[in-house]
Amino acid sequence: MRDVPTPLVLLRGGEKVFPPPGPSGRPVHALGPLDLELRRGEFFAVVGPSGCGKSTLLELIAGLSTASRGEVAFEGRPIRGEIPDGVGVVFQEDASFPWLTVRDNIAFGLKRLPLPADEKTRRIERALAMMGLASFAASYPAQLSGGMRQRVCIARTLVTEPKLILLDEPFGALDQQTRLLMGDEVLNLWRKTGATVFLITHALDEAAMLADRIGVMSARPGRLIDVVETGWPRDRDSRIVEEEAFGAITARLWRSLRAESMKSLGHAGAAA
Numbered sequence: 499m500r501d502v503p504t505p506l507v508l509l510r511g512g513e514k515v516f517p518p519p520g521p522s523g524r525p526v527h528a529l530g531p532l533d534l535e536l537r538r539g540e541f542f543a544v545v546g547p548s549g550c551g552k553s554t555l556l557e558l559i560a561g562l563s564t565a566s567r568g569e570v571a572f573e574g575r576p577i578r579g580e581i582p583d584g585v586g587v588v589f590q591e592d593a594s595f596p597w598l599t600v601r602d603n604i605a606f607g608l609k610r611l612p613l614p615a616d617e618k619t620r621r622i623e624r625a626l627a628m629m630g631l632a633s634f635a636a637s638y639p640a641q642l643s644g645g646m647r648q649r650v651c652i653a654r655t656l657v658t659e660p661k662l663i664l665l666d667e668p669f670g671a672l673d674q675q676t677r678l679l680m681g682d683e684v685l686n687l688w689r690k691t692g693a694t695v696f697l698i699t700h701a702l703d704e705a706a707m708l709a710d711r712i713g714v715m716s717a718r719p720g721r722l723i724d725v726v727e728t729g730w731p732r733d734r735d736s737r738i739v740e741e742e743a744f745g746a747i748t749a750r751l752w753r754s755l756r757a758e759s760m761k762s763l764g765h766a767g768a769a770a
């Protein structure tokens with residue numbers, strides 16, 4: 499009998515219920531129940547209506563929050579309340595430290611890792627080069643564009659050499675052209691590092707361009723209602739938006755999502 503490889507991330511019946519916001523409030527059922535397996539080396543994107551629990555899902559996988567019910571495991575070990583070794587997270591907002599240079603921002607990612615100084619330097623140089631920041635190493639975030647600051651944040655995660663990179667709407671604040679180019683950067687680092695990437699995005703075109711598989715979530719409490727395989731080759735880039743198949747994928751995503759998005763906006767008869 500062949501061994502079935504352990505998925506990198508496994509969720510079984512994962513649910514999150516937040517306590518009532520005030521004495522007279524009701525608990526907020528934010529997520530699930532939800533089953534999900536992330537395969538090693540894949541690029542998985544999640545789309546879903548506003549407020550459906552996408553960030554909550556990412557927080558469970560990151561160990562930043564614990565599931566109210568169900569199991570969440572990374573490499574077969576339960577994730578409980580802290581970021582597992584091997585997992586890197588990049589958030590929506592620019593989280594660069596304005597008082598540190600680009601190099602020191604990136605070095606910050608290595609602070610708690612007990613590595614020899616020359617290994618740290620090697621990793622910092624590699625991340626600077628990979629994210630196109632080598633000539634800005636001595637600059638401060640205020641001297642960079644929004645896209646470059648977000649690259650600094652990604653580089654800060656990359657130096658830890660994560661097996662899993664979690665990205666929560668990392669390009670949400672950027673203009674469309676910059677987002678497409680940042681998408682190319684992320685595809686590039688995904689190929690070069692061999693890491694698994696888990697991306698949350700509002701943008702259906704971003705998910706369709708970047709991912710191998712796209713999970714579509716229902717309105718809150720978010721469950722997975724569809725998983726779309728894109729079938730793209732590994733060496734794709736943003737020019738894929740010109741392909742006919744790209745239009746078909748975004749159309750399928752919108753078909754799955756339209757009624758759910760209307761529900762989350764409070765429209766009755768949303769399935770029409």
Ligand SMILES: Nc1ncnc2c1ncn2[C@@H]1O[C@H](COP(=O)(O)OP(=O)(O)OP(=O)(O)O)[C@@H](O)[C@H]1O
Nearest residue numbers: 516517526528547548549550551552553554555718
């Ligand atoms: N700490 C918390 N306490 C109480 N409720 C919360 C908390 N965090 C999130 N929620 C609620 O859980 C639900 C899901 O929130 P979440 O941020 O995961 O959704 P999202 O899909 O990422 O939203 P968006 O697309 O708007 O970024 C929302 O109704 C939100 O108000």
